[in-house]
Amino acid sequence: MIEPSNPRIAALDRMLELALLINHDLTTSLAAQGLSTSRVSVLWEVLRRGPVTQRELADALHVTARNMTGLVDGLVAGQLVTREPHPSDRRATLVTLTPKGTTAAQQLVRDQSAFADLLFADLPPAELGTFASVLDHVVNRLNEHGLTIAAARKEEG
Amino acid sequence: MIEPSNPRIAALDRMLELALLINHDLTTSLAAQGLSTSRVSVLWEVLRRGPVTQRELADALHVTARNMTGLVDGLVAGQLVTREPHPSDRRATLVTLTPKGTTAAQQLVRDQSAFADLLFADLPPAELGTFASVLDHVVNRLNEHGLTIAAARKEEG
DNA sequence: TATTGTTATACTCTATAACTATA
DNA sequence: TATAGTTATAGAGTATAACAATA
Numbered sequence: 121m122i123e124p125s126n127p128r129i130a131a132l133d134r135m136l137e138l139a140l141l142i143n144h145d146l147t148t149s150l151a152a153q154g155l156s157t158s159r160v161s162v163l164w165e166v167l168r169r170g171p172v173t174q175r176e177l178a179d180a181l182h183v184t185a186r187n188m189t190g191l192v193d194g195l196v197a198g199q200l201v202t203r204e205p206h207p208s209d210r211r212a213t214l215v216t217l218t219p220k221g222t223t224a225a226q227q228l229v230r231d232q233s234a235f236a237d238l239l240f241a242d243l244p245p246a247e248l249g250t251f252a253s254v255l256d257h258v259v260n261r262l263n264e265h266g267l268t269i270a271a272a273r274k275e276e277g
Numbered sequence: 278m279i280e281p282s283n284p285r286i287a288a289l290d291r292m293l294e295l296a297l298l299i300n301h302d303l304t305t306s307l308a309a310q311g312l313s314t315s316r317v318s319v320l321w322e323v324l325r326r327g328p329v330t331q332r333e334l335a336d337a338l339h340v341t342a343r344n345m346t347g348l349v350d351g352l353v354a355g356q357l358v359t360r361e362p363h364p365s366d367r368r369a370t371l372v373t374l375t376p377k378g379t380t381a382a383q384q385l386v387r388d389q390s391a392f393a394d395l396l397f398a399d400l401p402p403a404e405l406g407t408f409a410s411v412l413d414h415v416v417n418r419l420n421e422h423g424l425t426i427a428a429a430r431k432e433e434g
Numbered sequence: 435t436a437t438t439g440t441t442a443t444a445c446t447c448t449a450t451a452a453c454t455a456t457a
Numbered sequence: 458t459a460t461a462g463t464t465a466t467a468g469a470g471t472a473t474a475a476c477a478a479t480a
Contacts, residue, residue, distance in 0.1 A: 127405055132393035134412040139296030141419050144339050149426040151449095158470060161297075175438060182301045185439060187471055194469085211438040211479045234429035236289035239415055247411055248284055254408040255291040258396055262298050269306045272391035308472090315447060332461060342462060344448055351446085368456045368461040 149231075154198065158183075160228060162191050162215075163200060167225040171204060171214040200224055306388075311355065315340075317385060319348050319372075323358060324382040328371040330363065357381055 147157055155163075158181075165180055166172055178188040192215055195201040200221035206212035217225065240248055261267050304314055312320075315338075322337055323329055335345040349372055352358040357378035363369035374382060397405055418424050 126390075126393075127402070127409060128393040128397040129390050131397060131405060131409040131412065132389065134409060134416060135292075135295070136299070138292070138412055138416050138419070139300070140339075141416065142293070143296070145419075145425050147448095152427075156469065173438075182297075183470085184472060186441090186473085189440065190470075206438095209438080209480070213439075231426055231430050232289065233283075233286050234432055235426045236283075236285040238424055238429045238432065239418060240285040240288060243411065243414065245284070247407055248288060250404055250407040251411040252284060252288040252291060254400065254404055255288065255295055257400065259291060259295050259298065261396060262295070262302075267392075267395055268302050269388055269392045270309075272395045273388050275391055275395065304471095313446065330461075340447085341449060343450085343464090346463060347447075363461095366457070366461080368454095370462075 155224075156194075159191055159194050159198075162188075162195060163217075163221065163225045164228065166201060166215055166217055167222070167229070171216040173206065173209075173212045174215060175212065177215060195221070312381075313351075316348055316351050316355075319345075319352060320357060320374075320378065320382045321385065323372055323374055324379070324386070328361060328373040330369045331372060332369065334372060352378070 143157065146160075150156060150160055161181055162177055165177055169176070174188045174192060175185060177192075178185050181188070183191075192201065192203065195215075196203065199218055201215050201217055203213040204216045206214050243251075300314065303317075307313060307317055318338055319334055322334055326333070331345045331349060332342065334349075335342050338345070340348075349358065349360065352372075353360065356375055358372050358374055360370040361373045363371050400408075
């Protein structure tokens, strides 16, 4: 009944649709391996950062500390990570990849790379460049200017 | 520890990061209104299509029929939609917006428009055009060629 | 006092399987 | 036989609040 009427709205629409599609694909693909997107995002974050506290992970992934406890529990049960004592803060634990976890995380990174290659395979480099720079720009606007939907709503007037 | 090493991977990375950010913002913004992203996506779909069966909604949103039952239950409880009898198929129900639901859905559309305007405000039209066409291209590749992460994995070799 | 992570509790989303009513 | 939607059941993600141990 209502169609996007300006190019900005159309772009956001398309972006959200794509995110939904990719997320759905990711979810089903991972479920087949006994993983979930949330746990994988933890796994990736640990691969990227090395041993890291649950607090840092919770902040990075925008979830509560309680939630992170559950996610790490799941990964520990799957023997993908261990909880190691923090050397200088006895309250904290360092979430650390096991060999199995490292292998799994690296495989996931390879999968994502192969996927990216397929996705953008027949795209001229110039277009990919513009695409990436726009994404960069938008992420910065979101991060640095505290841009939110709530803020947008206030400006509607 | 591992950084994206080619532009395609970097672009996908950035895209997924952006989707995560926007999704988180959406979730918290909607929670304040007693809604969820899943229920809102149903609401939007009904606004776009008009009265529609749960089966169609389930297919459009890539969820199971059982799941759609629960989502519609929630919207009915919030008096945003009603279940009306299908005129020619007595098995099916037509999910239909109430006046309250119509108002809410239209407000959500306005919010998203305002957000899109803020997000892309200072972007040259040409760049926005390229950005949108790349998104279009990628969505088509996903939809039409059955491109999936699983498929990408097989091609890793 | 503030912070890290946990236990307690509750709600939402998601899925599979079995079932009813209808096509 | 096939389809639309529900009931039954189960698991995962998320959040708030209260708490213990430590900073």
